[in-house]
Amino acid sequence: MQTRGMELPKVGSIGEYIRDQRQQAKISLRQLATQAGVSNPYLSQIERGLRKPSAEILNQIAKGLRISSQALYVQAGLIDDREPDSDVLxxxxxxxxxxxxxxxxxxxxxxxxxxxxxxxxxxxxxxxxxxxxxxxxxxxxxxxxxxxxxxxxxxxxxxxxxxxx
Amino acid sequence: MQTRGMELPKVGSIGEYIRDQRQQAKISLRQLATQAGVSNPYLSQIERGLRKPSAEILNQIAKGLRISSQALYVQAGLIDDREPDSDVLxxxxxxxxxxxxxxxxxxxxxxxxxxxxxxxxxxxxxxxxxxxxxxxxxxxxxxxxxxxxxxxxxxxxxxxxxxxx
DNA sequence: TCAGCCTGCTTGCAATTGCAAACAGTTGAG
DNA sequence: CTCAACTGTTTGCAATTGCAAGCAGGCTGA
Incomplete structure (x- = not known):
């Protein structure tokens, strides 16, 4: 996983995480919404924790942010950040x-x-x-x-x- | 989708897949619904492709089936099944x-x-x-x-x- | 100054999700 | 034969999701 060396915030704050990533990318909420193909009000609500997006919306947002969707899934608690340590796994x-x-x-x-x-x-x-x-x-x-x-x-x-x- | 040349089952037939797994496990729809903590009518609808469950419901179903949630996510097209081609043996x-x-x-x-x-x-x-x-x-x-x-x-x-x- | 453009947020609504109550069919015991 | 217990499905509904239209504030250049 690409989040391996990264210090993860507390799982569940997917909105904060998305906002952080967006601000790091220095793009506005509307720009991200357009790039992600979601409505900007909805993205705003997601960032503020008012709505809980589906995995598909997370996938779209990930594309807009140019990060892996798995990183967002981990933040949203949909998957565990477990990667295979060995070839056997x-x-x-x-x-x-x-x-x-x-x-x-x-x-x-x-x-x-x-x-x-x-x-x-x-x-x-x-x-x-x-x-x-x-x-x-x-x-x-x-x-x-x-x-x-x-x-x-x-x-x-x-x-x-x-x-x- | 990046399948790396791997032959994947048809993504999207999550309902069929769940039914197959359930039948392999030889449990009834109601038993699985109970074990998964979802309603049995809803599980029935999912299996027949009438509804599209969220990742959380998939997670619950995976627990009921005693399989990894990731397997279901792959089937549902939420994640890519990108794994190395190395041999188990x-x-x-x-x-x-x-x-x-x-x-x-x-x-x-x-x-x-x-x-x-x-x-x-x-x-x-x-x-x-x-x-x-x-x-x-x-x-x-x-x-x-x-x-x-x-x-x-x-x-x-x-x-x-x-x-x- | 002010129009135009940008920013993020509010609001109402249609569609979807997940459930509970009920229905319909099957099976095996009495 | 009846009937309880099981099976999976139907139906109506509340809550949630995602959107479009619009609002409010800030910034910039003419």
């Missing part, structure tokens, strides 16, 4: 051979794996700092066994779901 | 954040999903070839009423065709 979402439910199952499992790995990485970091003396063998043996216990149960759950799909 | 294998075991788990699940989908596609193809005559779907959905001949006339009279906007 992107690939799963893009795979046309999966149904939506299957896709979601895979995503959930993948995320839980990553959380698990991050927890382990944190635990390992702490253990490493505690064990200032050289002795990698104890930490190595502790890392392997807990993982085996966790993963099989995930398998079992993952495979019972797809039967519905 | 390759991505999983290349992901350094996964342990070997986790990697294998995901691969196994992914493969079983694909097998399942292929089996379904084959079964559907066979079923389609057996039912050469047009008529109510014999796919086990006995709940589909045969009074479709009545409803379309109502549509024509009640309101003009919803504009694509």
């Amino acid at each position: 992107a690939a799963i979402r893009a795979d046309q051979e999966l149904s939506e439910r299957q896709r979601q199952v895979l995503l959930d499992i993948y995320e839980s794996f990553r959380k698990e790995n991050q927890a382990e990485a944190a635990a390992e970091a702490e253990r490493t700092s505690q064990n200032a003396q050289p002795g990698p063998e104890p930490s190595g043996t502790d890392t392997v066994p807990p993982e085996e216990g966790v993963a099989p149960s995930r398998i079992g759950r993952g495979q019972s779901e797809p039967k519905e799909g | 390759a991505a999983i294998r290349a992901d350094q954040e996964l342990s070997e075991r986790q990697r294998q788990v995901l691969l196994d699940i992914y493969e079983s999903f694909r097998k399942e989908n292929q089996a379904e596609a084959a079964a559907e193809a066979e079923r389609t070839s057996q039912n050469a005559q047009p008529g109510p779907e014999p796919s086990g959905t006995d709940t589909v009423p045969p009074e479709e001949g009545v409803a379309p006339s109502r549509i024509g009279r009640g309101q003009s065709e919803p504009k694509e906007g």
Whole structure:
């Protein structure tokens, strides 16, 4: 997403956000309204929070502002500002051979794996700092066994779901 | 629309898509409406293309279906389904954040999903070839009423065709 | 000074959205 | 057979959305 490095205001103030962007672009409300193809009174109302525009109007406004519609959707709370950190996420979402439910199952499992790995990485970091003396063998043996216990149960759950799909 | 050469389902048939997802999940319209927190008549109208739901309603429906809201937004044409073309298998294998075991788990699940989908596609193809005559779907959905001949006339009279906007 | 143009806002209204109440058809148990 | 419980649809209506016409104030150049 293009808003990645940007400091986001509180979601919900889509009107303020639009006004900010417009003022940054140094165009009048009427100019934006014309460029966006919406009525200027309506745009005024939107900026002041009196009306709540549909996604399509947001899309038009985004075009007028020359920013991504997704940035406005995020501000309006229609989508989460979540982007794929990895190719796996992107690939799963893009795979046309999966149904939506299957896709979601895979995503959930993948995320839980990553959380698990991050927890382990944190635990390992702490253990490493505690064990200032050289002795990698104890930490190595502790890392392997807990993982085996966790993963099989995930398998079992993952495979019972797809039967519905 | 920038589809990057990707073969997308026809955008705009959000109602069909929702009905498909609902039927895949094997829940009734009323059950989904309850789970989604929308009225069942409205959901019925949405599925039949009589109404055009807002993004918020789509979000609610997605929750009821347990799929991502983004999938519905894509179908409704609110966002572009712009994802990389990378392969799921390759991505999983290349992901350094996964342990070997986790990697294998995901691969196994992914493969079983694909097998399942292929089996379904084959079964559907066979079923389609057996039912050469047009008529109510014999796919086990006995709940589909045969009074479709009545409803379309109502549509024509009640309101003009919803504009694509 | 003042007309013309700009700015953003007010107001009334048609169309649309989403709902509740009711309707109509189907199914399975008694 | 009846009937309760389920299914999806019809209908009328309140609230909301988006617009067009107009208002009010500010600025500029003749």
